[in-house]
Amino acid sequence: MPSEVSLPRMIGESASFLEMQEHVSQVAPLNKPVLIVGERGTGKELIASRLHYLSSRWQNNFLKINCAALSDALLEAQLFGHEAGAFTGATGQRKGLFERADGGTLFLDELANTAMPVQEKILRVIEYGEFERLGGNQTLKVDVRLVAATNEDLPALGRAGKFREDLIDRLAFDVVTLPPLRARKDDILVLAEHFAISMVKEMDEDFFAGFSDAVQRQLLSYSWPGNIRELKNVIERAVYQHPNKTVSRLVFNPFESPYRPSVSPVRETVETTAVSTSEDSVPAERVSGEDKAVVDWDGESLDFRQHIQDYETDLLRKALEHCQFNQRKTATHLNLSYHQLRGYLRKYDLLS
Structure with missing residues (x-):
């Protein structure tokens, strides 16, 4: 891999983190779909990027989409593209993400939020490497490695009839499960110092003075429901409030205030x-x-x-x-x- 392409940086030294890293390194070179499972804020997109850049596809496109951020119809159009006149407002032909990612990797985040018809089309691409644009009748062939992520129990959704079990089978050639931050105690202070130093540089300050003992105990005892993303916010907030001073106070919930509005x-x-x-x-009476x-x-x-x-x-x-x-x-x-x-x-x- 040329020097100008650098892998996404991942920081940690805990046993669970290193085991996950080894898992990613083993599966990355294979041209097989991978499912990433983890809580919000654990770095699923970072892992997807690492899977791409450690593979032979690293010189080609790495495209990504959040399936929960779009309506079912718009998601389908984004994934598979459309022909002119396929629907109202489709004035021209548009290539979808599968077509644009040909030879590369496509990352589908929040996969559990996709509708059944979209799941069926994704399954066909995985099995046969082919699809049609919306409103089109030409079958297109692509070579795309699919990496998907979810924070849900897909097998449970499959048993409940809310997700296609055959798609789960195709996606789960291998499953990389990301440990939550509370299971990475040895990494919390390491990550906290990294985020603190980065924030100091962003603020053009001279140095990071460190964390007080009380703050270090708080960092290690907190449950971190938002995981690494939450840790980053907490640390950056604390550093800017203590410029060039030892961080002696953390604000976990920025909404907490004695003046916070109450429910009317x-x-x-x-x-x-x-x-x-x-x-x-519907209401029995309507206001006129x-x-x-x-x-x-x-x-x-x-x-x-x-x-x-x-x-x-x-x-x-x-x-x-x-x-x-x-x-x-x-x-x-x-x-x-x-x-x-x-x-x-x-x-x-x-x-x-």
Whole structure:
């Protein structure tokens, strides 16, 4: 490999980390699909990149897409491309990611969020290396190595009929499972110092003065639900708040404040109603009159529709965080179908 191409840097010295690294190095040279499994923030995209650059395909394209960030129709168009006139707004031919990644690697993140029809087409590409663009009738041949990632239990989804088991079989030639940060205790301080020094350089400061003993104990005892991504945020936040000083305080939750807004009485009332209402029911009465229902609450004018929107947005954010941003789990948690949840996320611009 030429010197100008450098592998994505991975830092760690714990036994679980080194074992995972060895696993990646062994499977990388093979022209076989690989499934990466790990919690959010564990570095799944970094592993996918490493699989590509350690393979014979390293000089060709490494393309990636987050399957949870797009609607089913848009995801299908992005993956397989389309012909002019395939759907409204398709004014010209467009090559999809499979076609553009020919000879290289395609990384599908959040694979569990793909719809069954898309899964079927992905399966065909893996098995036969062929597909058609949307709206086209020409069969195209490609040579693409597929690397996919998920934070879900795909075999369990397969048994429940929510994911194609034959696709799982094709993808799981080998499965690389990433250890969460709480299982990499020996790496926490190493990673923390690396992020701290990088932040010092970014701020053009002179040096990093280190962590206090109390902070080191905090770092080692915290559960790190957001894993390495969360650690990076916590450390960078602490360093900029302690320039050229020993870091003596960490802020794990930047939203914590004695002045944090509380849930309004209107939201609490709506929450009680929402819990007792099924996903397909409609209110027995509808408010007539102005488009915006403004009511008087203890002498204060309140925009009812805005309060409903604020409540739903807040509830969606909290549910996503509780379910580690896994959309299917969030839908189940909220007693919604997956497509209903996606509709709400699009409505409030929460898909990005």
